[in-house]
Amino acid sequence: MAAKKLCESFSKSLIDDVQKWGCMKQTGVSLRYMMEFGSKPTAKNLLISAQFLYKELPIRIARRAIELENLPYGLSVKPAVLKVRDWYLDSFRDLRSFPEIKNSDDEKEFTQMIKAIKVRHNNVVPTMALGVQQLKKGLRLNNVGYQNLHEIHQFLDRFYMSRIGIRMLIGQHVELHNPNPPPDCVGYIHTKMSPVKVAESASEDARAICLREYGSAPNIKIYGDPSFTFPYVPTHLHLMVFELVKNSLRAVQERFMDSDKVAPPVRIIVADGIEDVTIKVSDEGGGIPRSGLPKIFTYLYTTAKNPLDEHPDLGTADLVTMAGYGYGLPISRLYARYFGGDLQVISMEGYGTDAYLHLSRLGDSQEPLP
Ligand SMILES: Nc1ncnc2c1ncn2[C@@H]1O[C@H](COP(=O)(O)OP(=O)(O)OP(=O)(O)O)[C@@H](O)[C@H]1O
Numbered sequence: 391m392a393a394k395k396l397c398e399s400f401s402k403s404l405i406d407d408v409q410k411w412g413c414m415k416q417t418g419v420s421l422r423y424m425m426e427f428g429s430k431p432t433a434k435n436l437l438i439s440a441q442f443l444y445k446e447l448p449i450r451i452a453r454r455a456i457e458l459e460n461l462p463y464g465l466s467v468k469p470a471v472l473k474v475r476d477w478y479l480d481s482f483r484d485l486r487s488f489p490e491i492k493n494s495d496d497e498k499e500f501t502q503m504i505k506a507i508k509v510r511h512n513n514v515v516p517t518m519a520l521g522v523q524q525l526k527k528g529l530r531l532n533n534v535g536y537q538n539l540h541e542i543h544q545f546l547d548r549f550y551m552s553r554i555g556i557r558m559l560i561g562q563h564v565e566l567h568n569p570n571p572p573p574d575c576v577g578y579i580h581t582k583m584s585p586v587k588v589a590e591s592a593s594e595d596a597r598a599i600c601l602r603e604y605g606s607a608p609n610i611k612i613y614g615d616p617s618f619t620f621p622y623v624p625t626h627l628h629l630m631v632f633e634l635v636k637n638s639l640r641a642v643q644e645r646f647m648d649s650d651k652v653a654p655p656v657r658i659i660v661a662d663g664i665e666d667v668t669i670k671v672s673d674e675g676g677g678i679p680r681s682g683l684p685k686i687f688t689y690l691y692t693t694a695k696n697p698l699d700e701h702p703d704l705g706t707a708d709l710v711t712m713a714g715y716g717y718g719l720p721i722s723r724l725y726a727r728y729f730g731g732d733l734q735v736i737s738m739e740g741y742g743t744d745a746y747l748h749l750s751r752l753g754d755s756q757e758p759l760p
């Protein structure tokens with residue numbers, strides 16, 4: 391079924407309400423705040439947290455819904471994008487039609503509702519990626535024309551950054567209800583996360599995919615003190631290291647698979663500074679040409695095969711994995727920036743690539759609120 395125009399499928403009062411909420415000011419929170427607040431998940435605190443989300447989530451969601459309606463180059467009317475927009479509007483409506491949260495029972499019901507919202511939005515990234523692919527095909531663009539789509543990159547950066555924030559807030563609130571949280575965990579935050587251990591597990595996962603795809607995989611060496619810990623969200627770090635290692639393994643594998651030489655290992659170095667924890671993922675996979683470097687953080691650039699060319703039915707299936715869309719680096723950088731960090735990639739063409747993942751140690755930086 392083709393998604394319908396906004397005015398056909400949603401009432402005018404809902405659209406007016408979206409406009410109104412979309413203009414309100416968003417409120418950001420920091421990692422430290424989430425950690426301190428969440429360390430005392432009393433009924434009273436859970437109520438305060440739910441009341442905050444009751445006001446904050448519709449503001450953030452309305453902003454995204456409005457933006458989804460006003461994208462350039464006809465992206466807004468691509469079927470996949472309409473589908474995403476409808477998820478946002480459905481979630482906005484669920485939140486706005488929920489009665490005021492006055493007591494613990496209301497709070498519990500509200501928690502179930504936002505949990506369902508989070509699930510509804512699980513496939514936003516691959517579905518948007520599909521919409522962008524549809525646009526790219528429609529415009530007959532290949533990797534050359536990406537500069538013209540600057541506005542779309544900027545939009546996607548804002549859109550996905552906002553999504554990271556919304557999911558963090560919902561996930562954190564839901565997790566605080568866990569009666570038996572794992573030791574040293576406050577919701578999604580691990581107060582004593584070992585970056586070396588997370589890097590080990592992300593590397594194993596990436597290596598398993600490489601083995602599956604190529605039949606062999608370069609080794610990975612990790613340097614750093616496994617007993618060093620700091621507060622962070624392990625799932626975020628796992629995702630970032632996984633993406634970086636996947637890129638490195640692919641580069642090394644492609645370069646060495648037909649050669650007599652032994653593939654050099656991918657090296658991961660974890661450094662604990664005063665301001666930052668920095669993780670370097672270093673490979674000898676031949677690097678990236680300088681002309682390609684400005685494109686690697688865009689959502690349209692990939693040197694991998696387009697999964698849509700190989701599986702045209704991806705458009706209708708429920709996508710859960712994403713390979714070769716060119717999303718690994720830009721999304722990882724957003725995760726890094728979400729808590730005040732950053733990601734940089736430096737390449738020596740003909741030799742290899744170093745990716746520097748900086749994570750802010752202090753946890754004081756406010757969420758970026760696009
Ligand atoms: N370590 C690396 N060595 C060589 N090229 C790299 C490396 N990392 C990234 N690249 C280049 O940058 C492009 C973009 O990387 P990115 O991770 O964003 O997307 P992808 O790997 O193509 O697809 P996805 O990560 O979404 O599956 C890659 O296609 C590749 O050409």
Ligand SMILES: [Mg+2]
Nearest residue numbers: 633637718719
């Ligand atoms: Mg990648």
